[in-house]
Amino acid sequence: MRINEWASLYVRLLGAQIRAQLQYRASFLLQVAGHGMITVLDFVATAVLFYRFPNLAGWSLGEVAFLFGLGGMAFGISDMVCSGFDRLSIAIQTGTFDRVLTRPVAAFTQVLASDFQLRRLGQIGQAALVLAVAIAIVDVNWTPLKLVVLLSALVSGVFIFSAIWVIGAAITFWTVQTSEVTNAFTYGGSYLVQYPMSIYADWLRHFFIFVVPLGFVSYLPSLYILGRADPLELPAALQLCSPLVALAFVIPACGAWRLGVHHYQSTGS
Amino acid sequence: MIIDVHDLAKTFRVYRKRGSGLLGVLRREPVDVHAVAGISFTVEAGEMVGYVGPNGAGKSTTIKMLTGILQPSGGHMRVDGLDPARDRLELARRIGVVFGQRTQLWWDLPLIDSLDLLRHIYRVPAEAYRRRLASFVDLLDLGPFLHTPVRQLSLGQRMRGDLAAALLHEPPILYLDEPTIGLDVVAKARMRDFLAEINRERGVTVLLTTHDMADIGRLCSRLLIIDHGRLIYDGSLAAIKSRFGGERTIVVDLEDEAPPLKVEGTTVMRVDGPRQWLRFERRATTAAQVISTVVASARVRDVAIEEPEIEDIVRRIYQGELEAPRGC
Numbered sequence: 095m096r097i098n099e100w101a102s103l104y105v106r107l108l109g110a111q112i113r114a115q116l117q118y119r120a121s122f123l124l125q126v127a128g129h130g131m132i133t134v135l136d137f138v139a140t141a142v143l144f145y146r147f148p149n150l151a152g153w154s155l156g157e158v159a160f161l162f163g164l165g166g167m168a169f170g171i172s173d174m175v176c177s178g179f180d181r182l183s184i185a186i187q188t189g190t191f192d193r194v195l196t197r198p199v200a201a202f203t204q205v206l207a208s209d210f211q212l213r214r215l216g217q218i219g220q221a222a223l224v225l226a227v228a229i230a231i232v233d234v235n236w237t238p239l240k241l242v243v244l245l246s247a248l249v250s251g252v253f254i255f256s257a258i259w260v261i262g263a264a265i266t267f268w269t270v271q272t273s274e275v276t277n278a279f280t281y282g283g284s285y286l287v288q289y290p291m292s293i294y295a296d297w298l299r300h301f302f303i304f305v306v307p308l309g310f311v312s313y314l315p316s317l318y319i320l321g322r323a324d325p326l327e328l329p330a331a332l333q334l335c336s337p338l339v340a341l342a343f344v345i346p347a348c349g350a351w352r353l354g355v356h357h358y359q360s361t362g363s
Numbered sequence: 364m365i366i367d368v369h370d371l372a373k374t375f376r377v378y379r380k381r382g383s384g385l386l387g388v389l390r391r392e393p394v395d396v397h398a399v400a401g402i403s404f405t406v407e408a409g410e411m412v413g414y415v416g417p418n419g420a421g422k423s424t425t426i427k428m429l430t431g432i433l434q435p436s437g438g439h440m441r442v443d444g445l446d447p448a449r450d451r452l453e454l455a456r457r458i459g460v461v462f463g464q465r466t467q468l469w470w471d472l473p474l475i476d477s478l479d480l481l482r483h484i485y486r487v488p489a490e491a492y493r494r495r496l497a498s499f500v501d502l503l504d505l506g507p508f509l510h511t512p513v514r515q516l517s518l519g520q521r522m523r524g525d526l527a528a529a530l531l532h533e534p535p536i537l538y539l540d541e542p543t544i545g546l547d548v549v550a551k552a553r554m555r556d557f558l559a560e561i562n563r564e565r566g567v568t569v570l571l572t573t574h575d576m577a578d579i580g581r582l583c584s585r586l587l588i589i590d591h592g593r594l595i596y597d598g599s600l601a602a603i604k605s606r607f608g609g610e611r612t613i614v615v616d617l618e619d620e621a622p623p624l625k626v627e628g629t630t631v632m633r634v635d636g637p638r639q640w641l642r643f644e645r646r647a648t649t650a651a652q653v654i655s656t657v658v659a660s661a662r663v664r665d666v667a668i669e670e671p672e673i674e675d676i677v678r679r680i681y682q683g684e685l686e687a688p689r690g691c
Contacts, residue, residue, distance in 0.1 A: 099486075106483050114471035117512070193467050195432045198455035199484055359434045359448075362375065362427070 100203065107207035115212055122213060130216030133170075136288075137162055137224055151292045156231040157320055158290065163225025164244070165287030165312035168251025170218035173280075176256045178208035179263035180280070183272040191358070201355050202348075205263070232320060240319045243334060247315035250336035251287070254311055257340075257347035258283065264347075264354035279306060287311040292325045299326060307343055310336040365443055365536060365568050366406035366429065372437035372592075373399040373424050398424040400592035401438065408535070411562050411569040413583035413600075415576075415677060421592040422572040426538050429570070430460055443535060456485065459529035459567075463541035466525055468513040474524045475509045478531060485532035492531070499527040503557060519550030526557065530567075537561075539571040543578055555581045576677060588680055596680055607676045609645045612669040613653055614638065618662040626656045637664075 115122055140162065144155045153161075173180075182205060185191040194204045234240070262276030283306075291299050291313040303309035303326075310332075317324050318333035375398055378391035399421040406412050416422050427433040429442055431451030440447060445454045460467075468477040482492045500506050503523040508516055516524065522542065529537065542558075543551045559582055561567045573579065579586055579600055586603065588596035596603070615624070616638050623631040628648035629641040643653055650668055657663060 103483055106480060110469055110472060110476060110480055113476070114469060117471045189462070189465055192427065192432050193460075193462070193465065195451065196430050196455055196458070196460045197484055198452050200452070356434075359432065360436075362424075362433055 103199065104203060104207050107204075108210050111207070111210045112212055115210075125213035126216035128216070129213055130220045133166060133217045133220040133224075137220075140289075151290050153290045153292075153322075154232070156228050156233075157316075157322070159224050159228035160232055160320065161290060161312050161316050162288040163221050163223075163228050164247060164316065165251065165284070166221030167218055167225060168248055168311050169255055169284035169287065170214050170221055172252045172255035172259065173284075174211045174214035174218065175252070176206070176259035177211040177214075178205045179259040180272070181209050182263040183266045183270060186266060186270055186358070195359070202351060234320060243315050243318055243336075247310075247312065247336045250340035251311035253340040253344055254307055254336075255280065255283065257343045258306070260347040261350045264350035267354035267358045279308075283308050283311075287313065296326075303328070303332075307339045310339045364405040365408040366404075366570070367441040368405070368425075368429070368438070369403050369440070370438035371399055371402045371425070371428060371435055371440055372397070373421075373428060373433060374436045397592050399428070399435075402589065402592070402594050403438075404587060404594060404597055406568060406570065408568055409562070409566045410585060411558075411583050412571070413579035413586045414570055414572045414589065415574070415579065415586065416589035417678075420589045422589060423540060424592075425589070426460075426540055426570070426572065430458060430538060431455070456532060457534050457536060459532070459534040459537045461522075461525050461529045461537070461539045461542055463522070463539070463544040466513065466521055467528055468521065468524055470514050471512055473510045473512055474505065474516070477513065477524070477528060481528050481531050487532055491533075495531055495533065496527075499530070502560065503527055518545050519547065519553070522546065522550070522554060523557075526554070530561065533565075534567070536568045536570070539569065539573075541573060542571060543573060543575050551575070551577070558582055576672070586677075588677060603676055603680075607671065607679075610671050611643060611645060611650060612671070613641045613643070613650060613657075614667040614669060615641065615657055615661075615663060616665040618664055621661055624657060624661060626653055626660075629653055 137159070140150075140158060141155060144150070144158075149155075150158055182191070185194070185205070185208065191201075191205075194201050194208075197204065258276075258279050262272065262280060265276060266272055286302060286308055291302065291309055294302075299309065303314070314324075314328075314333045315336050316322075318330070324330070324333075375396045376393050377396055379394045380391055402421075402425065414422055414425070424433065428435050429440065429447055431447035431454050434448045442454060443457045445457070447454050467481075468474065469480065478496060481487075487495070500509065503526060505523060505527060508520050508524075513521060513524065526542075539558075543554055546554065555578060558569060558571075562569055562582075569582075571578065571582070584599055586596065586598065586600050587594060612632065613629070618637065620637050621639075623634055624639055624641065626641060629643040631639055632642050633640040641653060641657075643650075654666055657666075
């Protein structure tokens with residue numbers, strides 16, 4: 095399938111999902127508002143801590159808000175786009191995944207297009223607001239490169255989180271139930287990327303930079319943009335490497351997906 | 364032949380607990396379940412074949428392998444010249460699949476939206492889509508609910524929508540898994556008429572699993588019976604009827620309860636108070652003879668003669684009571 099045909103089918107399937115969600119208008123609006131509130135309250139809780147302690151591991155309130163907004167947006171967007179993978183466990187249990195395999199379109203495309211949590215717009219919007227406020231209050235000498243790093247970090251962050259959703263879904267082909275391990279990296283990861291990683295133990299920081307590269311979502315690019323010293327003393331070049339790392343992480347995720355589908359076809363559910 | 368299955372097998376490995384509690388979870392022992400244990404058959408283009416057997420016999424597993432959902436663990440198969448396990452995406456364009464208990468329609472959207480989405484999934488050209496849609500609206504009478512959300516449709520309406528959805532890309536092969544389950548008598552009859560029509564007019568090859576022998580009687584000239592993963596009968600429904608339909612059961616209501624009656628050429632199948640069921644072969648004796656013997660030996664209030672239901676015959680074949688030679 096050519097890329098434009100693929101995109102047009104994807105948009106059509108998404109459109110159907112969104113029309114279906116909008117059938118329940120009141121529920122939709124309440125959930126948008128609810129998700130937005132959760133993000134704001136999360137941040138208010140953090141800000142309250144700053145009232146008592148002037149900084150968090152040496153990070154000012156504005157700097158933490160920057161991380162919070164950037165990480166929150168990356169997670170929110172990937173959560174909105176990839177919720178079909180999060181719900182794969184249900185599709186396997188109810189047998190709708192069998193239907194996916196009887197259609198002449200790749201299973202990956204169909205699962206990707208099977209859900210689109212528009213209600214996450216509330217969360218994404220609030221995270222964007224926190225990021226905008228942070229940009230206004232932090233003392234940063236903006237250069238074109240810093241702007242590029244910010245935008246590429248956001249895109250890379252979406253891909254890194256998405257790869258985790260896909261790997262989690264691939265594991266579901268073995269476990270049937272979504273595993274708590276997966277949730278630890280997705281929902282857990284969303285908290286991880288919203289705070290400075292210098293608050294965590296060394297081994298944990300290394301794990302989230304070199305194994306599951308969540309450090310590249312917000313922490314490392316923020317060190318560059320905010321001009322902060324790296325307490326881990328890793329090569330400074332890593333702070334610009336988010337796109338490469340995202341690409342390198344997406345490849346094994348696709349491999350895991352293929353293995354998972356193959357496993358499903360040999361075992362059933 | 365459009366479907367060629369040779370020695371097809373599917374083995375699932377399940378883990379059985381050893382002992383109880385937490386230890387049992389840890390010490391699991393693998394057990395191989397042979398869901399399909401070496402099945403061979405062929406289907407010619409344009410045939411309509413019924414595939415029946417008790418729950419857990421391997422019907423659905425076979426269908427899943429023939430659609431490419433599951434990879435077989437042994438044997439060979441060809442569907443319209445393709446290997447389902449290897450050419451799944453290509454095969455998907457040539458088969459229609461209806462799972463009676465699971466709709467493929469978009470639950471919250473009007474039926475027409477689902478058909479339009481499927482048109483894009485299967486890349487049906489706009490002109491062909493218009494023509495086919497018009498024909499399905501006509502044949503299945505979809506008009507009154509084409510713009511109704513699927514979740515508000517009755518089961519019968521939904522199944523008609525599902526049939527249109529499965530046939531929109533004009534597949535030469537249609538698999539139906541329990542297509543009439545849960546439908547009322549009128550909806551069942553309508554579904555059967557439609558299937559007979561597309562088979563006759565368009566030459567669609569149909570393989571259907573069902574629990575309802577009336578589906579088979581109305582639609583299928585050929586019957587495959589499967590049990591414990593093996594094919595135990597492959598032949599016409601008429602052949603089963605002529606071979607096993609010679610049995611009759613006489614239901615006798617006596618004045619009083621009595622021990623099982625002894626009548627030459629009959630077997631007492633059941634005793635329920637004063638009522639007894641006597642089965643006999645028409646070749647061995649006649650109903651008249653049986654009745655006169657019974658009347659001579661006991662006080663009889665009422666007598667009825669029952670012919671065997673096809674359900675009963677098939678059930679007894681797969682319970683092993685009747686021996687079914689293959690290919691009769």
